[in-house]
Amino acid sequence: MGRGGHAILALGLVIGLVTLLAGCDAAPAETETESVEEGRAAVRVMEVRASAPEEWLRFPGTVRARERATLAFLHAGVLRERLVARGQGVAEGEPLAVLHNxxxxxxxxxxxxxxxxxxxxxxxxxxxxxxxxxxxxxxxxxxxxxxxxxxxxxxxxxxxxxxxxxxxxxxxxxxxMTLHAPFAAEVTDLLVEPGDFVTAGQAVLELSGVDGREVEIRVPAALGERLAAGMPVQVTPTLREARFQGRIAGVGRAGAALAPAIVRLEEDARLAPGEPVRVHLAVAVAASESLQVPLTAVLDPGGHAPHVLALTEDDVVRRVPVMPGRVTDDWVTISASLAPRQRVVTAGQGRLEEGDRVRVLP
Known part of the structure; x- marks a missing residue:
């Protein structure tokens, strides 16, 4: 082969090598962005929310059955027979006592x-x-x-x-002349013995319903005007550690500067009639709004420099000092230079530093 043939062969090898290298460089270029994304720390975030500042007030009360009745005869006579005992459960319509007239x-x-x-x-x-x-x-x-x-x-x-x-x-x-149970209940008290004479309307026995519990509290008239049916409350027993949920069922008119408020307990509240409790009411104390963040977003909450890690619009970490306040349902009220709907990191803060760019998990 002559010199011309060797030159052509060398030129072809060079062109092929250049093409091969170009093809190899294309793949990393396409995945470069994905690699950068995967290299960032993954975090979970939630938005700052605004809420009216609240003050918790406590009022004592006693649990009682939602349905109660004190039964009496419409006519006078002698109690001939009593068919139930104290503490006995009775079904709706069951006979309880018989009068003789x-x-x-x-x-x-x-x-x-x-x-x-x-x-x-x-x-x-x-x-x-x-x-x-x-x-x-x-x-x-x-x-x-x-x-x-x-x-x-x-x-x-x-x-x-x-x-x-x-x-x-x-x-x-x-x-x-025969008293019947108006609803499913438990006999809580017997007020007349067989053979006793009873007048018309005289109480004979008392019933406590088995379906549902409630608490009656007395609140100042000014506070009663701010309560509404359906408002959530918290109920804690006085003699043991527990917490139950309830809702305001109704508020009566104030008498002697106090208004009766009925708190209806949730169906799963394990409270017995007669048990003393405290009802906690959350009442707004000002028209201005305060900021709340998830409790998991606050770092060093009991130390000298409590703070949260906020994210900018391009997912860059910014350290923001906060002053924690009241905790309610895993949200903490704070004073900080934040705005509602701004994102704060709630998981993955362990190795983050000021200025780090992160990847937000869905």
Missing amino acids: PALVPALAAAEGQVKELDAHLARLRRDVERARTLRGRNLVAEEELDRLESELEANTRAREQAEARRSEAQAQVEE
Whole structure:
């Protein structure tokens, strides 16, 4: 091969080598951005939120059943029988006590007898009216006689209706001689013993419902005006360590500068009727807003330099000193040079420094 052939071969090798190197450099260029992203520290963030500053107020109360009843008879008499014992559970409609009144049963018997007597008289009058109408059609009886019989039939029909009403009233009074449970409950107190005479309306026994618990507290009138139905509260037992959730069910009118407020406890609150508790109310104390961040975002919270790591718009870390305040539901109120909706790091702060660029996990 001559010198010209060797030159052409060398030129081809150079061109091929350049092309190969160019192809090898293309792949790293395309993945360079991804490598940089993967090299950054991964963090999780949450936004700063604004809230009105609150003050927690505590009020004493006693747990009670949501449904309660003190039962009494509508009529006077002697307590003949008591069918339940103190502490016994009863179902809705279950009989509880029986009264004896010697005047009620005879009154019912008299009313039933009067109704039966009028029924028989009405049956006879209806037959007489039908016979008179037939005879009147044949002109065998006077028109006046037919009118008299029809008037007597109508009068006795009205009398029968009144007798039926008296019988229904007497029957209801006899039925009222037995007390029945108005709802599923537990018998909490027995106020009258069998054989005792009771007057109409005198309390005989007390029931405490088994479904639902509530607490009644008394608050100043000015505070009662700021409470609304549905407002969440916290309830803590006085004699043990626990915390339960509740909501304001209603607020009454103030009497003697205090207003009654009913707190309805959540269904899973393990509190027994009669247990003393404290109700904690969160009340806004100013119109201005304060800042809150997740508790996990505050570093060195009990030290000399508490701070959070905030992120700029391009995900650069900025150290911001804070002054922690009240903690509520894992959020802490702070004083700091931050703004609502600004992002703060809540996980992954371990090796971060001021000015680091991070990768925010979804």
